[in-house]
Every structure is written in C-alpha cells, then in structure tokens.
Amino acid sequence: MRIDVVSLFPEFVAQCAAFGVVGRAVERGLLSIHGTNPRDFAEGNYRRVDDRPFGGGPGMVMLIEPLRRALDAARRAGEGPSRVVYMSPQGRRLDQAGVRRLAAEPRLIVLCGRYEGVDERLIRAEVDEEVSIGDYVLSGGELPAAVLVDAIARLQDGVLNDTESAQQDSFEDGLLDCPHYTRPVEHDLGRVPDVLLSGDHARIARWRRMQSLGRTAARRPDLLDGRELSKADRELLQAYREEAAA
Numbered sequence: 585m586r587i588d589v590v591s592l593f594p595e596f597v598a599q600c601a602a603f604g605v606v607g608r609a610v611e612r613g614l615l616s617i618h619g620t621n622p623r624d625f626a627e628g629n630y631r632r633v634d635d636r637p638f639g640g641g642p643g644m645v646m647l648i649e650p651l652r653r654a655l656d657a658a659r660r661a662g663e664g665p666s667r668v669v670y671m672s673p674q675g676r677r678l679d680q681a682g683v684r685r686l687a688a689e690p691r692l693i694v695l696c697g698r699y700e701g702v703d704e705r706l707i708r709a710e711v712d713e714e715v716s717i718g719d720y721v722l723s724g725g726e727l728p729a730a731v732l733v734d735a736i737a738r739l740q741d742g743v744l745n746d747t748e749s750a751q752q753d754s755f756e757d758g759l760l761d762c763p764h765y766t767r768p769v770e771h772d773l774g775r776v777p778d779v780l781l782s783g784d785h786a787r788i789a790r791w792r793r794m795q796s797l798g799r800t801a802a803r804r805p806d807l808l809d810g811r812e813l814s815k816a817d818r819e820l821l822q823a824y825r826e827e828a829a830a
C-alpha cells in the first residue's frame with residue numbers, strides 16, 4: 585500500500601513510520617510512505633502557503649493553489665487511483681472499522697492542515713473524506729496522520745507476527761484487552777492471579793475473556809451498546825460482576 589502525506593512537515597510523518605512494527609513494514613516493502621510539501625509548489629519569493637481569512641478573524645488559512653499542486657504531484661508520483669483523506673476536527677470520528685476500510689485502499693493521500701485550516705473550496709474539490717482522531721484540537725494534522733498511518737500499517741498482510749496479531753484481535757472484536765502480567769509472581773505491588781499460573785489453557789482463556797468483557801462493561805459500556813452477547817459471554821460478565829462485588 586502506498587500512502588502519500590501532503591504536509592508542511594512531511595518528514596515528521598515519515599519519521600513516525602520509521603520505528604517498530606510500522607518501520608518493519610516499510611523496510612519489507614509492505615507499505616511505502618511518501619511526503620510532499622505544499623511549500624515546494626508555492627509561488628513568489630516568500631513561497632506563501634497561507635493568507636488572511638476573508639471575513640476577518642484570527643489566524644491564517646492555507647491557500648488553494650500550493651495544496652492543489654502538491655496533491656496533483658502526489659497523485660502523479662504513484663500509480664492507480666488514490667483516495668484523499670483530510671485530517672480535521674470536523675471529520676468523521678476514526679474507529680477500528682474505519683481503519684480497516686481505509687487499510688483496504690490501494691493508495692491514500694493524507695492531507696494535513698496547519699494554521700486555522702484549509703480554504704473550503706480545496707476541501708470540496710479534492711477531499712474524499714474528512715477524518716478526526718478524536719474531539720480535541722491539535723496544532724496540525726500531522727499527528728493525526730501519523731496515528732492513521734500506524735493503525736493502517738498494522739493491518740497490512742504480513743506486518744504483524746502471530747503474537748502481535750493476537751493482541752490486535754483482542755481489540756478487533758470490539759472489547760477492551762484483558763490485564764497482562766509477567767515475572768516476578770510475587771511482588772510488593774501484588775501477586776500474579778493464580779489462574780495464569782495454572783497451565784490450564786481453557787481456564788486461562790475463559791478468565792481473559794471474562795476480564796475483557798468485565799472491563800469493557802465497566803469502562804466503555806458504549807462499546808457493548810447494540811451488541812448481542814452470547815449466553816456464554818453473559819455468564820462470564822455476570823461472574824466478573826460477582827467477583828468484583830465480593
């Protein structure tokens with residue numbers, strides 16, 4: 585999959601893709617990240633990429649033409665059709681289903697806004713979808729772009745090894761993850777739950793599922809809305825609540 589990032593700080597997003605799982609995916613050619621800077625397409629000796637907002641008000645707005653030329657250059661740099669995603673607080677909230685949908689695209693061009701945002705005419709003409717990573721304001725779209733790139737990279741075939749994909753699965757099925765423990769068994773912060781030391785894999789899997797269900801119900805009940813729990817899951821959730829109440 586090819587991702588082009590259009591940003592005044594293109595190296596920022598490329599750097600975020602240089603480490604860990606995503607870095608490995610790039611090294612192995614499962615994913616390629618390219619940066620294009622609108623400033624390289626700005627005219628005049630100040631190479632302006634922004635200007636004052638019509639109607640007054642604080643801040644500056646990104647100009648149409650440098651962005652449009654940068655988007656065109658990014659489009660031409662790769663092959664095949666590309667979907668343009670604009671990272672913005674006005675976008676549709678990103679969730680794992682949205683990541684899966686975008687990860688299936690052959691190409692993405694991710695547009696990162698700075699200043700107070702981008703001239704609306706460019707958005708209407710060039711952007712296929714606006715995406716928000718959450719209801720908070722950041723100084724630019726680069727961090728949201730890096731978040732999107734990371735989440736998409738993990739879903740590319742061959743990127744995660746078996747252990748990592750198992751962890752991914754626990755979030756994929758819409759539940760929060762269970763607690764994790766490692767050595768030592770005894771510590772002044774507490775003891776590892778005996779079930780995890782039992783070697784009884786069915787019992788361990790049951791305990792982990794119970795913990796995922798219980799934590800989801802306690803911390804993110806919204807994730808269970810509209811979800812038909814199986815009889816087994818309902819019993820596990822009940823067991824979790826009884827244990828928590830005890």
Ligand SMILES: NC(=O)c1ccc(NCc2ccccc2N2CCOCC2)nc1
Nearest residue numbers: 672673697701716717718721722724725
């Ligand atoms: N939640 C998100 O995904 C998110 C994304 C971007 C972002 N900022 C860049 C930006 C992009 C578009 C429009 C305005 C702005 N902003 C520029 C700086 O001023 C505030 C508005 N912030 C949060």
